Amino acid sequence: VAIEEETSTERRAPLTRERVLLTAVELADEGGIDAVSMRKLGQRLGVEAMAIYRHVRDKDDLLDGLIEVALAEIEPPQPNDDWKAAIRDRAIAARRVMLRHPWMPRMLEERAVGGPAFLGHVESVLATLFAAGFSLELAHHALHVLSSRLFGFQQDLFDDSPKPGAEPPPTPVMPPTLDRYPSLIQMATAVSHDGGLGYCDDDVEFEFGLDLILDGFERLRG
Amino acid sequence: VAIEEETSTERRAPLTRERVLLTAVELADEGGIDAVSMRKLGQRLGVEAMAIYRHVRDKDDLLDGLIEVALAEIEPPQPNDDWKAAIRDRAIAARRVMLRHPWMPRMLEERAVGGPAFLGHVESVLATLFAAGFSLELAHHALHVLSSRLFGFQQDLFDDSPKPGAEPPPTPVMPPTLDRYPSLIQMATAVSHDGGLGYCDDDVEFEFGLDLILDGFERLRG
DNA sequence: ACCTGAACACCGTTCAAGT
């Protein structure tokens, strides 16, 4: 007899903070962060919503937990004497996690983050910069400029690929006055046509920007 | 006799889409985007929530309207033969608007934007780049790399100044293992102490990053 | 034509009550 998880009779795993958080991450990955309600989470856990409050102070605490879980998934890159390569790898590792959890950017922006996963991540970057001879000032600037990329979530208004949780592309609102945007049209046709710029690859754009910034700091370091 | 707005008796201005949107912007500026509910908006307008649906298809339409209103506030900079100066001024103008409307970054990220204010903004940037001799490829990269700064909302995880709508700084969670973050400590003390790096000014960091990127593109253009 | 009241299906959170 196959026992389904939902048919919670005898086998129900005890509720723990970890199980609550992991299930919430599941829910967020599937339906976006707004799909994480105490009631739906309880349902998925086979429990009434109010039971969750035993393992989580309130919803804020739950969301903070989600961030910590996701940040902990960023794999620290191989130690590398080349500071640029080290930071590049770290940013790309962070981006991989963010693509798995598309709700992260908003959470990171909106919540002050100070947990161990966050601090450890930043500490590694700073240590790398100092080891490469960055001054305090320059390292401070670098942290600010790179921050969104270090956590993988440089958000791109011109994302050409469909975002998870987003609706299919709304019909463009431009028909009436197409001729007001000649440069835009030129670019759009170049990007979308064969033999033009080719498909716009968000990974490529992410790395292009990252390298541009890293090269800039290399020059300033000298 | 002073007639208060709330005492809606004879003088109540007729409900229009514009009045709805402007009032919603007010509400968002005061209490964050989550304070914009149809019910509260109706209350501020002196009307039941359901009356708003005459001027707005649904809440999505309302939020799209908010973006359009805010984007339209970005003042186009003076024409300038120096492409770097032109784009710099534009980014800074956008940032000024964003500081007035701190809910904009999230709205811009989460909603596909295609209204006239958005398109006009991008068109101007592209035209500037083309006029400066950028290739299609390079202009395309520039648009991606600069996008968040062009709209003023490069978000900074290390924002040292209190964000409107955010709670007072949560007590840092690090006491137990302070020694695990030596580089962080070094930086934090340097930033906060007199005679150190001085106060961290977000405007300065924004412009530092902007210039770093613009200089990078100037080099690539050659 | 424009606005309202009542209703529905959702929220987070509390608190006393059950086992």
Add this chain to the structure above:
DNA sequence: ACCTGAACACCGTTCAAGT
């Protein structure tokens, strides 16, 4: 000790009803 039921104050949105 752990979970539940009922309740409260909120959501967005509908639809028939009022003026």
